Amino acid sequence: MQKTIKSVRGMHDYLPEELQLWNYIENIIKEILNSYCYLEIRLPIVEKTEIFQRAIGNITDIIEKEMYSFQDRKGNNITLRPEGTVGCVRAIIQNNLAHKNNKFWYFGPMFRYERPQKGRYRQFYQFGAEVFGLDYSEIDLEIMILTSRIWKVLGIDKDIKLEINSIGSQNDRIKYKKELIFFLKQYESLLDDDSKRRLYTNPLRILDSKNEDIKKILKKAPLLYNYLDKKSKNYFKTLCTMLNDCGIQYYHNKFLIRGLDYYNSTVFEWRSNQLGAQDAICAGGRYNFFLDNKGIKKISGIGFAIGMERLILLAQNSNIFFPDQRGIDIYIIFIGDSNKRYAIALSEEIHDVYPKLKVFTDFSNCTLAKKITHAVNFPSHIAILIGDDEVKRGLFLVKDLKYNKQYYIFKNEILIKINSFF
Numbered sequence: 001m002q003k004t005i006k007s008v009r010g011m012h013d014y015l016p017e018e019l020q021l022w023n024y025i026e027n028i029i030k031e032i033l034n035s036y037c038y039l040e041i042r043l044p045i046v047e048k049t050e051i052f053q054r055a056i057g058n059i060t061d062i063i064e065k066e067m068y069s070f071q072d073r074k075g076n077n078i079t080l081r082p083e084g085t086v087g088c089v090r091a092i093i094q095n096n097l098a099h100k101n102n103k104f105w106y107f108g109p110m111f112r113y114e115r116p117q118k119g120r121y122r123q124f125y126q127f128g129a130e131v132f133g134l135d136y137s138e139i140d141l142e143i144m145i146l147t148s149r150i151w152k153v154l155g156i157d158k159d160i161k162l163e164i165n166s167i168g169s170q171n172d173r174i175k176y177k178k179e180l181i182f183f184l185k186q187y188e189s190l191l192d193d194d195s196k197r198r199l200y201t202n203p204l205r206i207l208d209s210k211n212e213d214i215k216k217i218l219k220k221a222p223l224l225y226n227y228l229d230k231k232s233k234n235y236f237k238t239l240c241t242m243l244n245d246c247g248i249q250y251y252h253n254k255f256l257i258r259g260l261d262y263y264n265s266t267v268f269e270w271r272s273n274q275l276g277a278q279d280a281i282c283a284g285g286r287y288n289f290f291l292d293n294k295g296i297k298k299i300s301g302i303g304f305a306i307g308m309e310r311l312i313l314l315a316q317n318s319n320i321f322f323p324d325q326r327g328i329d330i331y332i333i334f335i336g337d338s339n340k341r342y343a344i345a346l347s348e349e350i351h352d353v354y355p356k357l358k359v360f361t362d363f364s365n366c367t368l369a370k371k372i373t374h375a376v377n378f379p380s381h382i383a384i385l386i387g388d389d390e391v392k393r394g395l396f397l398v399k400d401l402k403y404n405k406q407y408y409i410f411k412n413e414i415l416i417k418i419n420s421f422f
Helices: 016-035 049-056 061-066 085-094 137-154 170-185 193-198 203-208 212-218 230-245 308-317 337-353 368-377 388-393 411-421
Strands: 046-048 068-071 077-080 103-111 123-132 161-166 250-252 263-271 280-290 298-307 328-334 359-362 380-386 395-400 405-410
Touching (some): 016 103, 016 137, 046 049, 049 085, 085 103, 123 308, 137 161, 137 230, 137 263, 137 298, 170 203, 193 203, 337 359, 337 388, 337 411, 359 368, 380 411, 388 395, 395 411
Parallel strands (some): 161 250, 328 359
Antiparallel strands (some): 046 077, 161 263, 380 395
16 A cells, blocks of 8 residues: 655645745745844854754753754754744854844744644744843833834734743742752652653753643742842833833733743743643743853843744634735636747736736637636736637737726737736
8 A cells, every 4th residue: 555655744845825925924924133233144054063052052852852853964963943943143243243233033933842743843943033132121111112003003912912921041040949858858749750860950940841740849849039139120110111101011920930941030931822732822031141152141132933824823813804816816717738938927027017917818728718717716917818800800818807997008018008907
């Protein structure tokens, strides 16, 4: 029995019909990012494994379980990027861009070996944006205003809510870790294997546990927010005040930590109750990196990532109307092989004069009736018919399929007349 060829589990094809909505949403996000003066940067899909280990943290799910890592032919350890921030920071340091520009955005596939389910795949697409070297709360505010604008323009702002928290400085977290370990040791026998292993290496990761029994224990745990110093708390309070002044609603989720070690200070997530378990559409926060070859160069920033698959699901579930971008503007039909050259020439002339119009030339061997049916079903706005009789008379037959009318137009006037149909 012949096996069916299938894609790798958790990695999907995105078909033309789906991509109509994808492209529409992508273009809106790009336009908004550009309007806030973020510059596009394109990053490699693979990076050296060590930069993820150093930045994300060895005792995290991403490093321990989820990365696609391998050795190349020279024995170098290489990883398919599981997220975009680390590669973007590497690019900024390597190309010495931080002193020239502060704001960047990128888009592309990320890879994590997770259990596939709705809204979570092993290859997934993200929009990411980063702001470097501007360590004040107004930039945090701008990030949240920018993402809020995206939801408003897409018409999904009523289905998505902002959650924010502060995880303070490294010193704040060192003090808190001692208290958290002291608390969790009382329940050590009830912890799962992952949590027991992390208890003395990276206890903050236990706060990200998906185990329902551990979640119940954590409800009694001390809160990190209560261990923040005055500077961290004032920074966060200033941000909250500005969010209130700008009319951006938020929920202070004191349990929000984020799963990557490089975060500090502000962390946030935009969540929706329309998607089930995978409810985070956009997430990010502030961070500090020490990533150059000598391990001494510091770069700080704030960034976010939008999960495109989840955003598409939310847009579909919210029944938001999106312009139908399918269809063809001009469908060219020729009758008889001798008239093929006229059809090709006309198509190229239209592309020269009207480069934004979508023009399709039907080269099939179908009957005229079937070709017209195809033109209607695409759907097409107008169809231009080229036959022996039309060529002899120096005319083209133009069918306005949208309004069910037809016209004979002289060949030398067709390019001018086309404009009247659009």
